[in-house]
Amino acid sequence: MDANALVTGPRTLPGQAGAARPAVTELRLSAYRRHRGAALPLGPMTLFTGVSGSGKSSALEAYEALALLGAGHDLKTAFPQAAECVPEGARPDRQGRRGFGIGCTVDGPAGPVRLDLAVEAVPRLRVVGERLTSGGRTLLATALRDPGRAEVEAAWHTSGAAGVTRGRLPGDRLGTALLPLHVAGRTQAQLRVLAAAEQVVLALRSVFACDPRPHRMREPVAAGPGRLRRGCDNLAEVLHRTRSECGKRHARLAAAARAGCAGTVTDLCVEELRDGTVRALLARGDSRPGTPLGRLGEGELRYLALALVLLTGPGVLSVDQVAEVPAAYQSLTVLADGFDRCLDPAQARELVGLAAEMCARGHIRLVGAVSDPSCARGTEGVSVVDLMP
Template structure:
């Protein structure tokens, strides 16, 4: 991930390990790094700029002065490696006077430009696009909308008749698939305590429907649920024997921890215990249980899901942070899940010694 000019970041590039944890003082840009990743994921899925950047002026680097036309903006990008080698994407976004993509470049591992866009006429809501053809005409030129990522639109615009076109399609699809499968997770304990009505059984971003999802995994994913119950023993107080979910007379579902002599409803747990359970559930269940848009054109065994966890160690004590980091390292080592999160001193210390875990120290 590259943050060429985004909020407090200038000229920064961050290689992503199976588990990447950003740490640093307040104001060092930990959360903004995750925000940039989520924005790229949304653009890769075809979302409009207004959804990817709800506060575009807040993304402009501090101290950036407008040019003679009153324009200011920011630049981000990424490189996705895969069967077609490293594919690089760079995007320049104008935040004012109008939110729009003013430049985009897609290049392959040999440095060949596969797609480039540029704003030619500020009065039109389009950009001039050129993509590699390698046929009788070396490039194809056409207008593209200025509020969407051109790379995500290429599968709809490129016929794939020439070798060059097929190369462009393969590179674009590799990058889009790498970006699309992202699950931002920010458990909110204050919303996780009350019993919930049954729904589709897919865990939402704030994990308010934790009890409902535990009921689903209890009956439909017994092996994963058993691993979750084992993880609960490492992160919850007392001798946890079982993690269960029960239906109440009014039809709602309540989650409980089972011990040798008592059952404790989850609403009685501390905030750290609830966040620990929610994050452990995310790590152990995967796309089928999480509310995430999967790339349907890619076989499940080949998909990789990225979990974004801002405040991965928030509310956790040292024991919980170590147990959760060890769980993340083990799960992500299998290759189907990647975790990108932010942590404080507790989480940074808990990450020491875990293979596949990279801690990125940011400075204000």
């Protein structure tokens, strides 16, 4: 189900400030791959670090899975290899079931809201429990009462003598994202439930997972109004678009190219070829036509791709935002595994500084992973979280 139909706009209760952008401030991995009982704080810019095997990539993977569920996707889409998400050595229950648990906290106009999810991965992928809480009150609770059914039993906070409304929700979806279809919003209690649910969905949906693949970025690509894909393989197409749409940001990108690429760089250009494709070039300020990006090293290509991501926005990146909600209520979160991969120390420091600047402005939030945290230590506005194996 597409969650575009589920979220109609941010709701606030009397006395609440309505301008704050919802943001995930904590990622919880209660039992996920190598993680047990982990509570990872997230600021405007957070970088995970640690030795190989400490769980940097799996933490980002869990965040992306929550984002997919918040957007209305099913469990199979969010966890394509669900059995591998079960912690090693986890014992099955009496019915032979094994699973994992993840969650997050989202701050925003409705105050801190906690979402916790328990998933059965073996023998069948499905939700076995979900809990949405705020201000010490449980707003939604689901449980798998009958293993033979595809639905879970759900109870959400409401008004009246009973205090809760009961029903069934699909066992392969995030119940929080479905609440706007089931809660009328006529009473203050119902509005509280909707405000909390919609805050979580807004924070989770606006995510762009980025992992530039240099070997896919070297060839010319078809020109068009496309948006930057996860692997940044259509970098030249997007540069062709952004160069004419926003001269100020393009100039900032050219400045980043000068700081992070070898030689004297004066501009980033796009050349239209006879076959209708385009290729990007680094202008060197002399009579030469420029250096095609295809000739650059992997580090320079990753650096340029990540700089482009940081300097653009939802209209340029391939991200599924909530069209019905004003941009002032939304915050784009970039997930960047291997943020410093292939980069030399100077490139890594330059990119961290650029990211910190953009995050401080409130344009984006960034959650990434680095192998060498020295590029970020001491940078204002950057939180470095050390993960232990």
